[in-house]
Amino acid sequence: MIDISSPTRVDLAGGTLDLWPLYLMVGGASTVNLSIDIKTRARLTPREDGAIRLISGDVDLDHSFSSLQQLIDSTDPKVKLLQKVIAYYRPTGGFELETSSQSPVGGGLGGSSSLVMTLIQAFDQWMGYVRSVHEAVRLASNIEVQVLDKATGTQDYYPAVSVGLNILDYQPDGIHQQVISKDLGGLLERFMLIYTGKPHHSGMNNWEVLKSALDGDKSTLNKLRRLSEVSMAMRDVCLNRRWDSIPELFEQEFQARVDLSAAFSSPEIETLRALVLQRGGDAVKICGAGGGGCVLVWASPEAQNSIR
Structure with missing residues (x-):
């Protein structure tokens, strides 16, 4: 076998x-x-x-x-x-x-x-x-x-x-x-996964964005460039292990992604995000194409206990 x-x-x-x-x-x-x-x-x-x-x-x-x-x-x-x-x-x-x-x-x-x-x-x-x-x-x-x-x-x-x-x-x-497999403790100790209870549909969300970009929509392309700027910043943060910079980039990514398409968020995600921030969490990252599914919560170990 x-x-x-x-x-x-x-x-x-x-x-x-x-x-x-x-x-x-x-x-x-x-x-x-x-x-x-x-x-x-x-x-x-x-x-x-x-x-x-x-x-x-x-x-x-x-x-x-x-x-x-x-x-x-x-x-x-x-x-x-x-x-x-x-x-x-x-x-x-x-x-x-x-x-x-x-x-x-x-x-x-x-x-x-x-x-x-x-x-x-x-x-x-x-x-x-x-x-x-x-x-x-x-x-x-x-x-x-x-x-x-x-x-x-x-x-x-x-x-x-x-x-x-x-x-x-x-x-x-x-x-x-590039694959980094060492010295990730500062990253791993700060994140937790939470399932919103609502499945997402990545093909649907991404298709609308792809179609709009291929149609030459300048607004969509500009928003994608903003997402690219955030991703390049995250790349540098991770390569240099500046983990404390991640919450701000998560917030920028969240705003850029929702600006690109409202379908990336959902009432469940918005409710969860408000609760996380209220209980001491630093940021919420939509996983995948959003609209539901899981979210990544960035929080100290103490705040994670409160969020749970």
Whole structure:
């Protein structure tokens, strides 16, 4: 049996800007995210016959297929993500595949992206493929477009395989990655995750922004440039470990993101943000594309106790 697990992530800055070609339209951009110990998992067990069994407690799935073609022909939305990954590899033998995710659906933690990377690692190991991180990210991104039928960014895939603080610079010649895995205590002790109770829909929020930018809307492009300025500042703060500067950048990012699209926030997020600040928290960061899901709260350990 092949057993692979991968972390999800919290994004500190630069979300949405990782969508092609937005980062090119604003003169380049950086995203900053951090792997977290909320994981996705895949267990792949080869079978001697040609049958395929897919199991996922997250979507109440336990279904068997007599052949690969029967799986590929399936129209069941519960198997779509697994179906697209398996259709790429087209294994000749049967297998049992069980997946799980600790991230809530629509949590804004990149759970589906992490799961795709987990699956790629599992099938690569089984079938003897070797690929670089960038190659795996490109494959995962393309597969997830097939699943979502929407444009996707790429930042969520990196922290699933490059554990630590990921700084991704998006330039015309590609994505340049730096990973920081040491001396992160000053960062880790100050943040906590809270789920708003409302799932988010990143494809919807990001699509409106992407469409507006491609239509040449100057206001949208200027707001994206503001987001890029904040993300570049966060990049420098993290590289130099000036953690005390993070709350101000979170506040700037929050205002810039809501200014870009009101859909990035929600009544649940606004209520939670007010409560956090009232109880001594320093800042709130919307995770992912917002509209719900999780938020990252920046607060001292003492304030975290009050917020809980």
